Amino acid sequence: MKEHRDDDKVSTSLVSSSSSSSSSSSSSSSDLLSPCPVLHSKFLLDEDDLLLELKMSEDDPLFEKKKYILQKKGLDHMEQVYLKGTASPDWIITTLESLLQRARTIQLNELELYFSDLAVYPPAEFYSPRNELEALNSILSAIKISVSCATDKKITALEDLHAATLNLIRDFGAKYRDDMNMIANHSCDKENQLIHWGVCNGVKTKLHIAYFEGAGRGAVALEDLEVGDVALEIPVSNIISEDLVFESDMHPVLASIDGISSETIMLLWSMKEKFNNNSRFKIYFDTLPETFNTGLSFGLDAITSLEGTSLLDKIVEAKEHLRSQYEELFPALCSRYPAIFPPEMYTWEQFLWACELWYSNGMRVMFPDGSLRTCLIPIAGFLNHSICPHILRYGRVDPTMKSLKFTMSRPCKVGDQCYLGYGNLPTSDLITFYGFIPQGCNTSDVIRLDISDHESSCENSMNSGQQDHMVRGTWNSHNREIFYYGLPPPLLEDLREAQCPQHCTNNLTLGNLENEIEVLENLRSTFDALMDVLGDPALDDRTNCCWDVKLAFDFKDIERGILSSVIASCDDGIYLVKEEYRNCMTEDIRG
Incomplete structure (x- = not known):
């Protein structure tokens, strides 16, 4: 499940927690749900100077460790960077290096902190693609805030700094070129129908869907997309959330079950809804595959082949947990409420299919009322994961537009596949819950x-x-x-x-x-x-x-x-x- 954090970053979590996922996903989830570091800007009395203050949030659970690293580097956790009104090339380089050194440390997650080496001199300043993109984009955010209220003299310097930061992002992204081959002339009729349905219902997209060798479907840029561009915008009305269950006949029954999670309720709803020819989301369900081919569907030969790996216990325990959860609900619900839970729709195979649907396509979305809900988001599910994604931050509904925006964190050229970041996930999680191994070196593999x-x-x-x-x-x-x-x-x-x-x-x-x-x-x-x-x-x-x-x-x-x-x-x-x-x-x- 693609999961939101307070700064719109995403990761994976189970529909219902199991022992197999708690150890592997909990660290990722706690990191992703932590408060976002803050970069501030201040003006000095001298009209030619501007002060950028990179302040780390004291609510960050990793605050003390990051503070320790900054101190060992000779920096303060509230370090201030002075920006002069004039910008020479040397000034831009020096200032950006100073900002970036702090921003990288502020953006460290728990895994990166564990492997960070303070003894390297000069310090090794690359931690992971995620960290680098987060750091550079946080600097852009601070500059944007400053430009909005700066004088003309300061605006010139800030614009030069902004351009230099964008160049770093472009250069960094260019190192992670996608070598997946698009399958020409592959039918995308169902996918195109879904996009047409979405556009008719308020979706705005600069992406289209294509098939790729070894990866299935993916989203491709219709035009050159730059940092800050919105590649996809989806109205709240097009999001599949637990509100839909409240309108169904199964809600009173499920609400009476002690301890049942909203995620499990949504899972059971989707098992029946996919057969509903009158469903508002029928076009979406028609685009879903018959099988998801995740680790949860591994056969005996594959399980046996995993002997000695960390993935073996993860998959076995996850499958055992899901089987136990299914047996707690069925056939009891079918026997007591056959009209609401028809036995032919609630088989073990259908239950496993729904679990894989929610693991691989579910997203945790923060709504304007502060509620955090697990949702299915038609069209957005076509975006694949990368260790160096184009889109890092999503999952927060814009309260003004009442829509979910997928904003670019690095450029994507027309015709290239546009990638999402599912989170700081090891390959074992990506196989178990999504069914793939990412391209390149995954720094989260431990x-x-x-x-x-x-x-x-x-x-x-x-x-x-x-x-x-x-x-x-x-x-x-x-x-x-x-x-x-x-x-x-x-x-x-x-x-x-x-x-x-x-x-x-x-x-x-x-x-x-x-x-x-x-x-x-x-x-x-x-x-x-x-x-x-x-x-x-x-x-x-x-x-x-x-x-x-x-x-x-x-x-x-x-x-x-x-x-x-x-x-x-x-x-x-x-x-x-x-x-x-x-x-x-x-x-x-x-x-």
């Missing part, structure tokens, strides 16, 4: 570790007491120096302390180096064992395999790649530390 926590005695540690350790592909890391090796600092800190509780510094002493070698060797042994469980890739029979088995094998390769990179980093680290150990021994002998 392997979580079951390592007992040790209370840290080291002061001023951002991750003191960190309990949930993880690794990701070390190709994402910038620091390969001794004591770092491209591995996550919080993990190494806890392992060092577990090995030697007195350890608190990374000094090049013989004792520290001996401890370091043992930590790295133990860590390598752990990941060797995890790699062995995944098996030999040469034994994966990919000949004429089904879609679900192919996805399972592809995901296995992702986790193999992560583990291989970590093992290689451990090996490099062991070599590096042993070399330093020999140097220290030589120095001691020389006396």
